[in-house]
Amino acid sequence: SNLLIPCQSPLVSVIGAGNVGRSLAHRIALKNLADVVLLDIVEGLPQGVALDLMEAQSIESHDCQIIGTNDYADTSGSNIVVITAGLARKPGMTRDDLMNVNAKIVVEAAQKAFIYSPDAIFIVITNPLDVMTYLVWQTIKLPPARVMGMAGVLDSSRLQTFIAMELGVLAADVHAMVLGGHGDLMLPLPRYCTVSGVPITELMEEATINRIVERTRNGGAEIVKLLQTGGAYYAPASSACLMIEAILRNQSRLLPTAAYLEGEYGLEDIFLGVPCRLGCRGVESILEVNLTESEKKALQISAHSVRQNVQVALSHLA
Numbered sequence: 042s043n044l045l046i047p048c049q050s051p052l053v054s055v056i057g058a059g060n061v062g063r064s065l066a067h068r069i070a071l072k073n074l075a076d077v078v079l080l081d082i083v084e085g086l087p088q089g090v091a092l093d094l095m096e097a098q099s100i101e102s103h104d105c106q107i108i109g110t111n112d113y114a115d116t117s118g119s120n121i122v123v124i125t126a127g128l129a130r131k132p133g134m135t136r137d138d139l140m141n142v143n144a145k146i147v148v149e150a151a152q153k154a155f156i157y158s159p160d161a162i163f164i165v166i167t168n169p170l171d172v173m174t175y176l177v178w179q180t181i182k183l184p185p186a187r188v189m190g191m192a193g194v195l196d197s198s199r200l201q202t203f204i205a206m207e208l209g210v211l212a213a214d215v216h217a218m219v220l221g222g223h224g225d226l227m228l229p230l231p232r233y234c235t236v237s238g239v240p241i242t243e244l245m246e247e248a249t250i251n252r253i254v255e256r257t258r259n260g261g262a263e264i265v266k267l268l269q270t271g272g273a274y275y276a277p278a279s280s281a282c283l284m285i286e287a288i289l290r291n292q293s294r295l296l297p298t299a300a301y302l303e304g305e306y307g308l309e310d311i312f313l314g315v316p317c318r319l320g321c322r323g324v325e326s327i328l329e330v331n332l333t334e335s336e337k338k339a340l341q342i343s344a345h346s347v348r349q350n351v352q353v354a355l356s357h358l359a
């Protein structure tokens with residue numbers, strides 16, 4: 042009978058077993074979504090993290106296998122490859138320095154992972170997000186639907202949390218949409234934020250909304266300032282996990298995703314955060330919502346800055 046045919050779990054490979062990578066592996070296992078291969082350049086690190094996670098398997102009663110490795114051959118046949126590898130900013134390093142170092146790391150990771158998982162969907166997390174996502178796509182030349190970047194889900198989740206805190210409502214009842222690049226130029230859209238269907242513009246003063254929007258823009262920096270030793274990782278891992286779940290379960294969820302634009306929003310040949318339907322084929326479609334003139338302008342400015350950085354990174358890689 043069909044019951045006797047063993048069915049293989051999906052496989053997610055996470056490149057970079059640092060804070061985000063290991064938290065993501067944990068999250069995937071807790072949700073029993075997929076087996077996970079954690080890969081890092083540091084010897085012993087991914088093996089240790091994977092073993093530690095596996096040692097909780099009986100307590101958490103999931104049945105995901107998590108292995109750690111330094112060898113891309115072990116990532117073979119992944120359904121999804123997530124790239125979190127990279128360096129954090131060190132004293133004396135400019136944003137450009139960081140970008141050029143991470144560009145090299147990310148391009149190499151994409152090339153090597155692609156050899157072993159040519160059918161995978163690639164999700165990029167490494168910063169600067171929109172630039173790195175473009176480089177991955179350009180390196181492996183996949184159909185654009187199969188390459189995407191995670192940032193919008195995190196930025197929207199931050200906004201949702203701040204709205205919930207302000208109004209004293211359940212965060213899960215709040216829905217928000219943040220578009221544009223991941224960084225100071227992101228474009229939160231209060232007009233499209235609701236609490237159980239009620240627009241927040243009906244529930245909050247404009248000044249309050251502006252304050253919350255500003256806090257969202259600086260969400261990453263606020264955490265870095267508190268932690269001192271690195272950036273956020275729990276909410277980023279949860280955000281990436283949501284996208285992975287939407288893909289593996291073919292949920293067709295509408296999530297803000299850094300996707301390749303081919304004329305949408307008047308933009309071409311760029312990865313930028315826009316609302317996407319995520320399903321088993323990756324980015325199933327891009328939704329073009331109506332933007333006001335000033336919102337369009339803000340998106341253009343965000344796009345311009347991403348484009349400039351892509352050029353810097355490409356000239357450095359050449």
Ligand code: TXD
Nearest residue numbers: 057058059060061081082125126127166167168191192277
């Ligand atoms: O919204 C978003 N997209 C983001 C992005 C939210 C949070 C973090 N964001 C970015 O993700 C952050 O700015 C970094 O660029 C990445 C990873 O953040 P994380 O906090 O996980 O950084 P860590 O803890 O320093 O981990 C990076 C790991 C570390 O273990 C390195 O040894 C490894 O990457 N690394 C490599 N792995 C494989 N191959 C190579 N070449 C390599 N170089 C470093």
